[in-house]
Amino acid sequence: MKADYHIHTSFSDDCDYPMEEVIQEAISKGLDEICITEHVDYGVHFDRDKLPEDRKEELLKENKVNVDYPAYLARLEELKEKYKNQITVKKGLEYGIQVSTIPDFENLYKTYDLDFIINSCHQADNLEFWNQDYQKGKSQRDYHVGYYTEILNVAKNYHHYNVLGHLDHQIRYDLQGEYLTKEIDDLIDEILVTAIKDDKGIEVNTSGFHYKIGDFHPSKSILKRYYDLGGKIITIGSDSHTPGRVGDKVDEAKEALKTIGFKEFCTFENMKPIFHQL
Secondary structure, rough: EEEEEEEEEOOOOOOOOHHHHHHHHHHHOOOOOEEEEEEEEEOOOOOOHOOHHHHHHHHHOOOOEOHHHHHHHHHHHHHHOOOOOEEEEEEEEEEEEOOOHHHHHHHHHHOOOOOEEEEEOOEEEEEEEOOOOOOOOOHHHHHHHHHHHOOOOOOHHHHOOOEEEOOOOHHOOOOOOOOOOOHHHHHHHHHHHHHHOOOEEEEEHHEEEEEEOOOOOHHHHHHHHHHHOOOOOOOEOOOEEOOOOOOOHHHHHHHHHHHHHHOEEEEEEEEEEEEOOO
């Protein structure tokens, strides 16, 4: 089984790659299964049918909108059927979730049936990491602690998801360099233990190599800690947004997991894990 479980298409606000071309690339690279995981980021983005009237034109112009759910799912079903003899395509979403937006995601979860949900942290206090809004005016310690604390508080209070996405990805946007302390290690351990007790997993996100980090998200040291703590549910995803990246370093991720000691990885159907031998 060769699967990529973190892929974006032109239905995500930060991607222009048409879904059919994504699927064709996955087939050309010999993938058996993919899961499309379009972005939803309440707090900084809005659903298309709930745009505030006084800001509607501005938000549409800036593309501050979440995925068009009906259009996305209809297109996915169409292409899933078209390519069913060549590849399995699963339907997912990537939640950019904060404690303050948990009620929005609860409502979303009840509205659509999905195979797979990634819980990611893209912002805190409605301030995004990629543009440095969250980091401004904070010490390196404070924005790292803030990032992991947000993930921990979400994991403790929200349960309708499958894996935690790209843990430690805020290092992509840390202009001050590496930051490793026991305080951070303790927070990460608490996040991992919380997920394990809740029967949730984490993903191996291979995009760290694309962003020149030189490691997976999370790093191999965090993956080992998850294994040592008893974690078993793990998916592999490229976090692809552009042509050429579908399935990127999936085989390398499987080898890294085997080296750590993992025997299996997961795909999902109807929010339930399916285990495969590495």
